Amino acid sequence: xxxxxxxxxxxxxxxxxxxxxxxxxxxxxxxxxxxxxxxxxxxxxxxxxxxxxxxxxxxxxxxxxxxxxxxxxxxxxxxxxxxxxxxxxxxxxxxxxxxxxxxxxxxxxxxxxxxxxxxxxxxxxxxxxxxxxxxxxxxxxxxxxxxxxxxxxxxxxxxxxxxxxxxxxxxxxxxxxxxxxxxxxxxxxxxxxxxxxxxxxxxxxxxxxxxxxxxxxxxxxxxxxxxxxxxxxxxxxxxxxxxxxxxxxxxxxxxxxxxxxxxxxxxxxxxxxxxxxxxxxxxxxxxxxxxxxxxxxxxxxxxxxxxxxxxxxxxxxxxxxxxxxxxxxxxxxxxxxxxxxxxxxxxxxxxxxxxxxxxxxxxxxxxxxxxxxxxxxxxxxxxxxxxxxxxxxxxxxxxx
Amino acid sequence: xxxxxxxxxxxxxxxxxxxxxxxxxxxxxxxxxxxxxxxxxxxxxxxxxxxxxxxxxxxxxxxxxxxxxxxxxxxxxxxxxxxxxxxxxxxxxxxxxxxxxxxxxxxxxxxxxxxxxxxxxxxxxxxxxxxxxxxxxxxxxxxxxxxxxxxxxxxxxxxxxxxxxxxxxxxxxxxxxxxxxxxxxxxxxxxxxxxxxxxxxxxxxxxxxxxxxxxxxxxxxxxxxxxxxxxxxxxxxxxxxxxxxxxxxxxxxxxxxxxxxxxxxxxxxxxxxxxxxxxxxxxxxxxxxxxxxxxxxxxxxxxxxxxxxxxxxxxxxxxxxxxxxxxxxxxxxxxxxxxxxxxxxxxxxxxxxxxxxxxxxxxxxxxxxxxxxxxxxxxxxxxxxxxxxxxxxxxxxxxx
Numbered sequence: 018x019x020x021x022x023x024x025x026x027x028x029x030x031x032x033x034x035x036x037x038x039x040x041x042x043x044x045x046x047x048x049x050x051x052x053x054x055x056x057x058x059x060x061x062x063x064x065x066x067x068x069x070x071x072x073x074x075x076x077x078x079x080x081x082x083x084x085x086x087x088x089x090x091x092x093x094x095x096x097x098x099x100x101x102x103x104x105x106x107x108x109x110x111x112x113x114x115x116x117x118x119x120x121x122x123x124x125x126x127x128x129x130x131x132x133x134x135x136x137x138x139x140x141x142x143x144x145x146x147x148x149x150x151x152x153x154x155x156x157x158x159x160x161x162x163x164x165x166x167x168x169x170x171x172x173x174x175x176x177x178x179x180x181x182x183x184x185x186x187x188x189x190x191x192x193x194x195x196x197x198x199x200x201x202x203x204x205x206x207x208x209x210x211x212x213x214x215x216x217x218x219x220x221x222x223x224x225x226x227x228x229x230x231x232x233x234x235x236x237x238x239x240x241x242x243x244x245x246x247x248x249x250x251x252x253x254x255x256x257x258x259x260x261x262x263x264x265x266x267x268x269x270x271x272x273x274x275x276x277x278x279x280x281x282x283x284x285x286x287x288x289x290x291x292x293x294x295x296x297x298x299x300x301x302x303x304x305x306x307x308x309x310x311x312x313x314x315x316x317x318x319x320x321x322x323x324x325x326x327x328x329x330x331x332x333x334x335x336x337x338x339x340x341x342x343x344x345x346x347x348x349x350x351x352x353x354x355x356x357x358x359x360x361x362x363x364x365x366x367x368x369x370x371x372x373x374x375x376x377x378x379x380x381x382x383x384x385x386x387x388x389x390x391x392x393x394x395x396x397x398x399x400x401x402x403x404x405x406x407x408x409x410x411x412x413x414x415x416x417x
Numbered sequence: 418x419x420x421x422x423x424x425x426x427x428x429x430x431x432x433x434x435x436x437x438x439x440x441x442x443x444x445x446x447x448x449x450x451x452x453x454x455x456x457x458x459x460x461x462x463x464x465x466x467x468x469x470x471x472x473x474x475x476x477x478x479x480x481x482x483x484x485x486x487x488x489x490x491x492x493x494x495x496x497x498x499x500x501x502x503x504x505x506x507x508x509x510x511x512x513x514x515x516x517x518x519x520x521x522x523x524x525x526x527x528x529x530x531x532x533x534x535x536x537x538x539x540x541x542x543x544x545x546x547x548x549x550x551x552x553x554x555x556x557x558x559x560x561x562x563x564x565x566x567x568x569x570x571x572x573x574x575x576x577x578x579x580x581x582x583x584x585x586x587x588x589x590x591x592x593x594x595x596x597x598x599x600x601x602x603x604x605x606x607x608x609x610x611x612x613x614x615x616x617x618x619x620x621x622x623x624x625x626x627x628x629x630x631x632x633x634x635x636x637x638x639x640x641x642x643x644x645x646x647x648x649x650x651x652x653x654x655x656x657x658x659x660x661x662x663x664x665x666x667x668x669x670x671x672x673x674x675x676x677x678x679x680x681x682x683x684x685x686x687x688x689x690x691x692x693x694x695x696x697x698x699x700x701x702x703x704x705x706x707x708x709x710x711x712x713x714x715x716x717x718x719x720x721x722x723x724x725x726x727x728x729x730x731x732x733x734x735x736x737x738x739x740x741x742x743x744x745x746x747x748x749x750x751x752x753x754x755x756x757x758x759x760x761x762x763x764x765x766x767x768x769x770x771x772x773x774x775x776x777x778x779x780x781x782x783x784x785x786x787x788x789x790x791x792x793x794x795x796x797x798x799x800x801x802x803x804x805x806x807x808x809x810x811x812x813x814x815x816x817x
Contacts, residue, residue, distance in 0.1 A: 066741030066749065096737065098766050131734035132767040243738055320720070321812055328813035334531035337496065338643055341466030349466065366498050367532040404813075406806040412721055413728035413804075 022158020028252025033160030036143025047164035069101030291408030317401030331375035351391020422558020428652025433560030436543025447564035469501030631678035691808030717801030731775035751791020
């Protein structure tokens with residue numbers, strides 16, 4: 018079976034080990050290393066309170082080349098002050114020493130509980146142990162995927178294989194986060210490797226666009242963590258001519274990257290805390306792209322819509338109300354709504370529809386609702402998930 | 418026992434009857450009539466999709482004087498097109514005919530299911546029946562309070578009695594809404610009567626300020642309905658000299674009105690769908706009043722904070738994360754947070770605190786959390802409630 022882990026792209030080694038940060042004994046230290054050197058791009062949370070790891074990685078990503086990423090789960094290293102910054106740098110230094118590079122050429126990410134000091138002795142020994150195990154095997158990629166999990170119930174990974182200049186190019190991605198949620202179990206991390214040869218500037222451009230159209234279109238409860246980080250490393254080992262301008266090769270690469278991150282985003286929505294299903298909200302005919310995006314997010318975030326989806330209820334009133342209250346331009350006499358392929362609201366008025374069939378559409382693992390604002394020509398979308406009793410159980414009964 | 422219903426203010430009659438809109442057979446038509454004539458003020462939802470009742474009342478409130486209010490529950494008369502507008506006008510006309518006034522001098526409000534035509538034969542006969550029963554008795558006030566309920570589990574009313582110019586002045590209020598929530602069971606209605614003599618312009622000013630500082634500070638799930646309406650009627654029968662400028666008499670009246678609406682807002686938070694308790698979020702030292710308001714609302718709306726409150730968990734990480742992600746100015750090195758009187762986060766760092774005592778504070782029916790942004794001098798607050806499995810049950814298992 019083809020390797021479908023983060024080590025599928027040529028030029029990357031990975032490892033995942035347990036060092037005891039997680040009391041469960043599950044893996045909690047992950048490392049990705051580029052065997053030569055990589056162009057790198059990264060995007061980070063826009064929360065004003067960020068983890069020490071984010072602060073340090075924002076600085077390190079300015080380096081011309083990046084050799085690797087070190088990650089721990091179980092502790093977010095957020096709200097940990099100056100000591101937290103020191104600890105994040107120590108993590109970079111520890112792996113840099115093992116692989117023989119400069120600490121500035123390593124990125125760091127953390128995920129877990131906020132406000133607790135990092136157990137650095139455990140973490141340092143874990144990093145040393147991971148360095149010994151670095152491998153390009155599928156097992157090593159799986160170990161890494163497990164090492165970054167927190168409340169996730171399953172690993173989320175995807176691989177795209179395609180040709181550029183007749184050369185096989187691979188992009189491999191792994192992500193964690195039981196939704197975009199969980200400031201206390203601080204949340205989304207995403208690591209992507211590729212063997213494509215591509216200039217750093219274009220890599221950044223492609224990553225930003227892909228994240229904007231995937232992870233940034235996913236909402237579980239509208240919460241953004243202090244630790245969100247997405248990293249893309251490119252080893253250049255596929256042998257294609259380096260992509261250095263926005264021609265067909267770049268569009269091919271960027272398009273495949275969006276398909277990969279979209280796949281990861283849907284895997285996250287399906288594994289969101291308490292979620293039993295996910296849905297896509299498409300907003301068409303908005304006056305502006307911003308309006309389309311805002312309205313789609315408003316519907317996907319609306320607790321009453323999420324409850325209706327949980328109950329397989331084709332409750333268009335809640336969708337219309339969410340759209341009406343989010344402040345976007347609406348032409349009420351043109352406002353329409355579909356659940357799957359069924360029109361439930363047309364030109365400002367309820368439509369007669371087969372409620373049983375609409376309920377069946379919502380009962381699927383994934384469905385799409387479409388809102389037409391009748392106010393312009395712009396479209397956008399958002400992924401959401403249902404809201405269940407299990408979400409409350411996870412987030413109320415869990416104690417800090 | 419003193420009358421603590423909407424008829425407590427002199428000059429008002431009320432009634433509440435059942436006409437069969439609600440299948441439960443519970444009361445669903447309410448009427449308030451001023452025995453002479455009233456100055457009136459009203460504020461409405463800012464949702465762009467509004468009920469026909471809101472459209473009609475926005476027009477009627479322009480009349481110099483208002484004689485009464487007619488309300489139905491069980492059907493929101495929203496997304497009902499031109500027929501809905503006709504039906505709302507017919508409701509005004511029906512009660513106006515019974516009490517001998519112009520339909521433009523009557524306000525109308527509806528609450529219930531969105532997108533269903535109004536069963537006007539039932540409603541007209543209900544209004545006629547209510548007109549026969551109009552009375553200034555406590556029972557009539559109670560009947561009205563019951564007639565406006567939807568998913569509310571209890572009636573919410575309050576009375577303030579105080580003196581202006583040595584004359585006893587009464588303000589009485591009644592509200593419905595199991596939170597600010599429920600676009601499908603469209604939601605908050607608030608009716609206030611007073612016998613104070615006060616000019617219409619000042620009445621509007623006092624009502625806007627009171628609602629801004631009470632019902633508009635309440636969030637259950639951030640949802641705003643298509644039907645929200647608050648009405649204040651002043652009969653002038655208390656015998657005080659008409660308040661016509663912003664002196665001490667106006668301040669007294671406006672202050673008492675805020676106390677009344679604050680009381681109603683807290684009663685609503687406690688009866689919010691699935692809520693077991695409510696909490697107040699105070700934000701201090703914000704750069705602007707708008708920042709203070711935004712941050713307080715962000716914390717009160719944050720599902721993970723609401724879950725933590727449900728579980729009596731002093732989880733300050735979720736509060737800090739909510740504040741960090743809502744876009745307000747923060748001085749991180751001064752950022753602090755208290756739960757009740759316990760400092761849990763001080764100057765950007767976790768504080769040592771008695772978690773058991775903090776948990777006890779949260780376990781109370783009502784508590785206050787305070788966030789200090791360290792960025793300025795402005796303050797504001799918001800009321801919220803916990804998020805429980807019962808909320809999901811009410812909103813997922815209920816089918817349209």
